[in-house]
Amino acid sequence: MLYPLKRAAATTAAALLTALTAATPAAVAAEGTKGAALDGSGECTFPMKEQIAGTPWPLQRVLLDELWQDTKGKGVRVAVIDTGVDNDNVQLKPAVDASAGKDLLKPDKKNSDEKRGKTDGTVDLVGHGTKVAGIIAARPRKGTGFVGIAPESTIIPIRQNDENNSGNDRTMATAIDHAIAKGADVINISQDTVKPLGPDSALGKAVQRAITAGVVVVASAGNDGMDGKVKNTYPAAFPGVLAVASSDRNNERAVFSQAGEFVGVAAPGVDIVSTVPGNGQCIDNGTSFSAPYVAGVAALLKAKHPRWTPAEIIAEIEQTATRSINGHDNFVGWGVIDPVRALSGDDKPQAAPRPDPGPAKPPAPEPAHLAMTETVQERNERYATYALGISVVLVAVIAGTATVIRDTARKRSR
Template identity: 80%
Template sequence: MGAAPPAFAGEAGPVGLDGSGECTFPMKKQIEGAPWPLQRVLLDELWQDTKGKGVRVAVIDTGVDNDNPQLKAAVDASAGKDLLKPDKEAGSDDKRGRTDGTVDEVGHGTKVAGIIAARPREGTGFVGLAPESTIIPIRQNDEKNSGNDRTMAAAIDHAIAKGAQVINISQDTTKPLTTQSPLGQAVQRALDKEIVVVASAGNDGLDGKLKNTYPAAFPGVLAVASSDRNNERAAFSQAGEFVGVAAPGVDVVSTVPGNGQCIDNGTSFSAPYVAGVAALLKAKFPEWKAHQIVAQIQQTAERAINGRDDYVGWGVVDPVRALEADPAHPPQAPQADPGPPKPPAPEPAHLAMTETPQERRERYATYVLGIGVVLVAVISGTAVVLRDTRRRRAH
């Protein structure tokens, strides 16, 4: 089955899925090796304190298929919700009749969930960054372009009600939305509950123009751009003043409905990479506030400049470094690197208008010595002249 088109029209839309959707499923074979984003992470070091156990991550998307073996134990179907399917349709033995958010006919949400919480499985090197965390599946979009900002707002409220500690939204709309819009208010309700809200920046960056996408651009949301293997912004990744960090979004491996994995591209798959790190931080530092977790991810990101820019934000997320923190001193906001120490300022040259006392004494001493030498020469010369004169007279 193919994936859906990238844009979804809706009542207040459009709301788009931030992935290219260029893979099919189910897959008969697994991808054996570790994908490149995981090759850069020392997983033993990353997981030395926690694998995210007990942390609940809501995936607001096209649903999350829990038939994939790597997601069976990860998905809490009892907490899930299908906002596109009335509850009266429930009761069918066919999975398509479920209203618990575990129907994913697009595959998008299943990929997102896998990057966060896929369990290890023999035969593949792919695993989620927080493989003991729990996924709350919330379906609010589909292959029929049904999602909009109002269903997304309802999905956020459901996530809050079901105890989500992290919310991942790999969708966006370019329609200008204020903080007083239904979606803006829903995001604020989540932030008020100290929930970390992570959202993809969007895939419309090829034109190079800066623009806001929502919900990523709402204050307090950690907006994630895509980076490539060189830690540079992926060409499609939307740039803007709202971008917080970047994460791998090119040739990303993840789970698909039914079985196996596939490779895809998009900021959709960068956001859950960061959400997985947020889940680990929630587990390791349960007393930290949401903004402190966001600041830690931003502060520890790998960057090419001393501060942030509009393309990769504060840099490309570094999962291991993010987990290295003093629990008693969480960051409140990211700070620019101090950079190398500045060399001391050169001391101004002393321009003397007159000689110093020392110089004057030395000059006088030179004069005295010179005069003394001259006097000695004169006296010696005079003595010689007088002696010669006397000798001539005597003769």
């Protein structure tokens, strides 16, 4: 069974059961926001009458003009496999390709939209998928500083989970195959399960089909990380998937974010603003909202480098991340994603990330010179000594000769 919606990080561990779960702790009011009214349960009410006017903190850290100097993601299709994507919100209406959408759940007889047979994936009774889609592709709107990372990309809405946890790993596999068939370039999966799933499982095979088809698969790492223990979650831990953990304002792992060797990068996941069904925006937390931040960057890279493989796009995102250590760790992977650096990186793709070069090694000490003969200085000193000695001898000889000549001359004169 696929579980959507975790509540506050403090209760996430208790709430997490054993099936695929859309990781979303409760909404927390962010600084400087307007219109972000929260009900008593901590969950955003929607539709919102007012918009959040300010620019969300993750976007404040990104020079959007520089990020978008080459592309805003036009032509790239991102499948959001989630609780549906409501396209009544004006920031999402032009972004959602309802004709390509799909609802894989049985109609809810209590819901008017579902009773009318709306099966295009645009029913979102939870709001989770609508938030995910907004982080990727929300269009600019007057009155709010919130906008998607790839605001010209297209969303394929695929509903395979709801508030009743109706989805499972098989419906997820079906959703992935539908995304491939509808031309998805990127797939975002903000759900996870701790149930061990091998590469031969239905979900494992579907993920591999997507990667083989050239689709970048991005998945949330999960919110069961309060204990700090390392464990795999799926589909994030499947080979070839970019697993995303959550970071906070200090670029450190959010306390709820699941740790594991499979984590590729981290992205903002605390006090995250995004669109809600109907109108306006809301604030929420979780790796569910970190994954689409990365999926949006993947969409921009796909637009800029359409021939790059999924592995090359993932490697670029990982290589350009802001690192706390020189290499990979289990908490934030290769580091916290840097969207501008990822888009302004080398146009030559790489197959895998690598540690940064370490400091240059000091030159090896030169061996001491062992001379078997005298040095030039020693030879010059020796020659000087010889010259002085010869001079002394010559003076003595000359003086002695002069004395002998003098004495001989005296004897003759007598």
